[in-house]
Amino acid sequence: MKFFSGRFGLVFLFFLCIADPVAAQDSETERLEALFWARKDSALTRFSQADVDFMTGMIAHHAQALIMSSFAEPNGASPIIQTLASRIINAQNDEIQLMQDWLRKRGQPIPHIMIEGSSLMIHGTHDHKMHMPGMLSDEQLKELEGAEGNDFDRLFLEYMIMHHEGAVYMVRELFKIDGAITDDDIYRLASDIHVDQITEIERMKLMLEQL
Amino acid sequence: MNTRYLLGATFMVIALIPAQNSFSQQEMVFDDPRVGLAAGLFDAEEAIWNLTKLTTVRPPEDFIGATNTDLAFKDHYVFQGNYNGIQIWDVSDPANPVLAKEYLCPASQSDVSVYENLLFVSGEGLGGRLDCGTQGVDEQISEDRLRGIRIFDITDVLDPQYIHNVQTCRGSHTHSLLKDPEDDENIYVYVAGSAPVRPAEELPGCSGLSPSEDPESSLFRIEVIKVPLANPVEAAIMSSPRIFEDLAAPPVHGPTEAEKIEFEEARARGEFVVSIGPRNYTLPDRYVAPMIANYFSQQEITEPTSSDTAAFREALPEIMSAMMGANNDEDRGPDQCHDITLYPEIGLAGGACEGYGLLLDISDPLNPVRIDAVADSNFAYWHSATFSNDGSKILFTDEWGGGRGAKCRETDPMEWGANAYFTIDENNQMTFVGYYKLPVPQTKTENCVAHNGSLIPIPGRDIFVQSWYQGGISITDWTDPTNVIEIAYHDRGPVSDEESAMGGSWSVYWYNGYIYNSEIARGLDVFELTPSEFLTENEIAAANTVQMEYLNAQKQPTYVWPPSFALARAHVDQMERNQRATAEEIASLRAEINEAEQQEDLSIVDRIEELIRSQN
Numbered sequence: 133m134k135f136f137s138g139r140f141g142l143v144f145l146f147f148l149c150i151a152d153p154v155a156a157q158d159s160e161t162e163r164l165e166a167l168f169w170a171r172k173d174s175a176l177t178r179f180s181q182a183d184v185d186f187m188t189g190m191i192a193h194h195a196q197a198l199i200m201s202s203f204a205e206p207n208g209a210s211p212i213i214q215t216l217a218s219r220i221i222n223a224q225n226d227e228i229q230l231m232q233d234w235l236r237k238r239g240q241p242i243p244h245i246m247i248e249g250s251s252l253m254i255h256g257t258h259d260h261k262m263h264m265p266g267m268l269s270d271e272q273l274k275e276l277e278g279a280e281g282n283d284f285d286r287l288f289l290e291y292m293i294m295h296h297e298g299a300v301y302m303v304r305e306l307f308k309i310d311g312a313i314t315d316d317d318i319y320r321l322a323s324d325i326h327v328d329q330i331t332e333i334e335r336m337k338l339m340l341e342q343l
Numbered sequence: 344m345n346t347r348y349l350l351g352a353t354f355m356v357i358a359l360i361p362a363q364n365s366f367s368q369q370e371m372v373f374d375d376p377r378v379g380l381a382a383g384l385f386d387a388e389e390a391i392w393n394l395t396k397l398t399t400v401r402p403p404e405d406f407i408g409a410t411n412t413d414l415a416f417k418d419h420y421v422f423q424g425n426y427n428g429i430q431i432w433d434v435s436d437p438a439n440p441v442l443a444k445e446y447l448c449p450a451s452q453s454d455v456s457v458y459e460n461l462l463f464v465s466g467e468g469l470g471g472r473l474d475c476g477t478q479g480v481d482e483q484i485s486e487d488r489l490r491g492i493r494i495f496d497i498t499d500v501l502d503p504q505y506i507h508n509v510q511t512c513r514g515s516h517t518h519s520l521l522k523d524p525e526d527d528e529n530i531y532v533y534v535a536g537s538a539p540v541r542p543a544e545e546l547p548g549c550s551g552l553s554p555s556e557d558p559e560s561s562l563f564r565i566e567v568i569k570v571p572l573a574n575p576v577e578a579a580i581m582s583s584p585r586i587f588e589d590l591a592a593p594p595v596h597g598p599t600e601a602e603k604i605e606f607e608e609a610r611a612r613g614e615f616v617v618s619i620g621p622r623n624y625t626l627p628d629r630y631v632a633p634m635i636a637n638y639f640s641q642q643e644i645t646e647p648t649s650s651d652t653a654a655f656r657e658a659l660p661e662i663m664s665a666m667m668g669a670n671n672d673e674d675r676g677p678d679q680c681h682d683i684t685l686y687p688e689i690g691l692a693g694g695a696c697e698g699y700g701l702l703l704d705i706s707d708p709l710n711p712v713r714i715d716a717v718a719d720s721n722f723a724y725w726h727s728a729t730f731s732n733d734g735s736k737i738l739f740t741d742e743w744g745g746g747r748g749a750k751c752r753e754t755d756p757m758e759w760g761a762n763a764y765f766t767i768d769e770n771n772q773m774t775f776v777g778y779y780k781l782p783v784p785q786t787k788t789e790n791c792v793a794h795n796g797s798l799i800p801i802p803g804r805d806i807f808v809q810s811w812y813q814g815g816i817s818i819t820d821w822t823d824p825t826n827v828i829e830i831a832y833h834d835r836g837p838v839s840d841e842e843s844a845m846g847g848s849w850s851v852y853w854y855n856g857y858i859y860n861s862e863i864a865r866g867l868d869v870f871e872l873t874p875s876e877f878l879t880e881n882e883i884a885a886a887n888t889v890q891m892e893y894l895n896a897q898k899q900p901t902y903v904w905p906p907s908f909a910l911a912r913a914h915v916d917q918m919e920r921n922q923r924a925t926a927e928e929i930a931s932l933r934a935e936i937n938e939a940e941q942q943e944d945l946s947i948v949d950r951i952e953e954l955i956r957s958q959n
C-alpha cells in the first residue's frame with residue numbers, strides 16, 4: 133500500500149511539474165525563501181535578559197577598547213603596538229556593529245556610543261553599566277591617555293590584557309546562566325570573543341615580556 | 344637558537360610590514376565580474392570562471408534557515424552537516440543529487456566524518472541534546488546536553504542508527520579521523536573545541552582553571568577518542584595530549600626570494616633595512632626620523648653630516664636589537680586547536696591552533712608529538728591546514744573574525760585573513776614562502792575570510808579549491824607557493840545587501856571528479872572543472888581517474904594516479920605549458936600516445952614519466 137501511495141505521489145508530482153514547471157518552481161522558491169526569513173525572524177524571539185545584558189555590556193566594554201587603542205598613535209606607541217591597536221579597532225568596531233544589530237533585530241534598546249577623547253558616552257539605554265570586569269577606571273584611562281612612548285606601550289599592554297581578561301570572564305559567566313546563549317548568533321559571537329581574546333591575551337603577554 | 348631574537352622577530356612582523364613581500368605583489372582586483380553582484384537568497388546573481396555549475400539543491404524544509412556546515416563523502420553519498428542535523432545526498436548522478444535521508448538532530452557545528460559503517464558528528468553549542476530534540480537545553484547544568492561527538496551506524500545509509508556519544512569538556516567544534524596504517528582494529532578521533540569549558544557538575548573532571556592552578560585543566564590539550572571498529576559503542580577518550588606545552592618561542596618565517604631582491608634594491612636606494620631574526624624590514628620614515636634624532640642627541644651631534652648618518656646606519660642593528668628588549672622564557676602558548684589535518688601516509692598532522700601553526704608527528708595516534716611550530720603576526724587565528732600531496736608543503740588559513748565578519752572589504756588589509764604557505768624540509772621544519780588572499784573585494788554584508796578546502800588531484804601540480812564564505816570559491820595553483828595563481832572561481836551576490844546574513848561557502852571539496860560546495864544558506868552546489876589556459880582537458884581527465892571510496896578532508900588522502908592515456912597526455916600538456924620540449928617533440932609524443940592507445944599499451948605512461956624525471 134505504501135509502495136502505491138509513494139508511486140502515486142511521484143506521478144502526481146510529475147503531472148504538477150509538467151503542468152507548469154516554471155511557475156511551480158518559482159512558487160516553491162518563493163515559499164522556501166519566505167520560510168528562510170521567517171525562521172530568521174522567529175529565531176529572534178529566542179533570547180534571555182542575560183543575553184541582552186551581555187550584549188549591552190559588551191558594547192560598552194568594546195567601546196572602551198576603542199578608546200584605549202585610539203591613544204596609540206598620538207601617544208607615540210611603538211609600531212608593534214600601533215598595529216595591535218589598529219587590529220583591535222578593526223575587530224571590535226565590527227563586533228560592536230554585530231552586537232547592535234543583534235539588539236536591533238530583537239527590538240531591544242541599542243547602546244549608541246560616542247567617543248570624545250577619553251570620554252565615552254552611551255546613549256539609547258537606561259542602564260549604563262560602566263563597571264564591568266576588566267574595564268579601566270576613569271583614573272586609569274587618564275593615566276593611559278597621559279602615557280607616552282615606552283611607558284604607553286607597557287601600560288597599554290597591561291591594561292588591554294586586563295581588559296580582554298574581563299571580556300573572557302564575561303563570556304564564561306554568560307555560559308553559566310540558565311537559559312542564556314540559546315541562539316546561534318550569540319553563541320557564535322560569544323565563543324568567538326572568547327577564543328579571539330584568549331589568543332590576543334597570549335600574544336600581548338609575549339609582547340609585554342619583550343618590552 | 345636565540346629565543347629572544349625569535350620572539351622579537353615575531354612581533355616585528357606586526358610592527359613593520361615588510362617593504363615588499365610576496366603577498367604585497369598580489370593586489371586587490373576591482374575590475375572583476377565578482378564585484379557588484381546582485382543580492383538574493385536563491386536568486387543572487389552569480390559569476391563563474393573556468394567552472395561549470397551542474398546544479399544547486401536547496402536544503403530540505405527542516406534545514407532551511409539553519410547553517411549548512413562541513414561535508415564528508417562515502418561511495419556515492421555526500422554527508423552535509425547543518426546546525427539542525429545531517430543531510431545525506433545520493434550523488435549517483437552528480438548533476439541530480441537526491442536527498443536520501445534527512446536526520447534532524449541539532450548541534451553546532453555538526454562537522455561530519457565517515458569511516459566504513461560509522462558516521463561521526465561534532466556538537467559544541469549549548470543546545471545540543473542527547474535525544475536529538477529540537478527544543479534546546481535551557482539549564483546551565485543538564486543531563487540532556489550533548490557537547491562532544493555523536494556516533495551513528497550507517498550500515499544502512501538510508502537509516503542511520505544513533506549508537507553512541509562521547510562527551511568532552513569543551514565540546515567538539517571540529518574533529519578529525521585518524522586511520523593508523525598500522526592499526527586495522529581501531530579508528531581515532533582528534534577533537535578540538537573552542538568554547539568555554541563546561542562545569543564539572545555537568546561532566547565530572549572538567550576544569551576551566553589554567554594548568555598552573557589545576558594540573559588536570561581541560562585547557563591546553565586536545566582529546567583523542569579511540570573507537571574500536573568491532574564495538575564502536577565502547578568509544579572513549581583515551582588520551583588528552585598537551586601538544587602545546589613549552590610553546591613559547593615559535594620560529595618566524597624568513598624572507599622570500601622576492602623580498603630578498605627587493606631589500607637589496609631598497610638598500611641601494613639608501614633606505615634603512617634592518618634584519619631581525621630571519622627577516623628583513625624596511626623602516627618607514629616616520630620611525631627612522633625619531634630614531635635618528637635620538638641617536639644624534641645621544642652622540643651629542645648637533646649638526647649631523649652624512650658620515651654621522653652612515654654611523655647611524657652601522658649602529659642600526661644594535662639599536663633594533665636593544666629595542667627588542669630582554670626575554671624571560673616563560674611557557675606560553677595556545678590552549679586549543681581549531682582544526683587538525685591528519686596525513687597518516689606521511690605520519691604528520693598540521694594543527695591550526697589559535698596563534699600558531701603546528702606540525703605534529705602522529706605515528707603514535709594516542710601520543711601526537713609537536714615537531715615544529717610557526718607563528719605569524721599577520722595571522723589572527725590559525726584555522727585549518729592542508730598539505731601538498733607529496734607532503735613537502737603546507738598551507739594554513741587564517742579565519743580572522745571567526746567567519747562572521749566581513750573581512751574582505753576594500754579596507755581590510757590583504758595580509759589579514761589570508762592563506763600562508765610553508766615548505767617542509769627533510770627535518771620537518773617549516774619555512775614561510777608566501778601568502779594568498781581572495782583578490783576581489785566583497786561588500787560589508789558578506790561574511791568573508793579564508794576557510795576550508797581540498798586538493799584537486801591534477802598530476803604534477805598543487806591545485807587547491809577553497810571556500811571564502813560569501814567571497815565564494817577560489818581555485819588556486821600553489822605548485823610555486825611563492826606565486827599563487829587563481830585559476831577558477833564561483834561567487835554569488837550577498838544573501839542580503841541590507842543586513843549581514845550568514846551565507847556563502849563553508850567548505851568545498853573535490854570528490855571523484857566533481858566539486859561539492861556546502862553553501863551555508865543556499866544548499867549544495869555541484870561543479871565540474873572546465874578546460875582553460877590553466878588546465879587542459881587531459882589534466883582534468885587524469886584527475887578524474889583518482890577514485891576514492893570515502894573522503895574526510897581533515898584526514899587528507901594521498902592521491903595516486905593509475906596509469907592512463909589521460910595521465911600521459913596530461914604530462915605532455917604540462918611539458919608544453921612549461922616549455923620543456925619543442926613543438927615537434929610535443930607533437931611526436933602525442934602521436935606516440937595515440938599509437939600506444941590503439942595498441943592498449945599503457946607502458947607509455949612510464950616512458951613519459953621517465954622522460955620528465957630525466958629532464959628535472
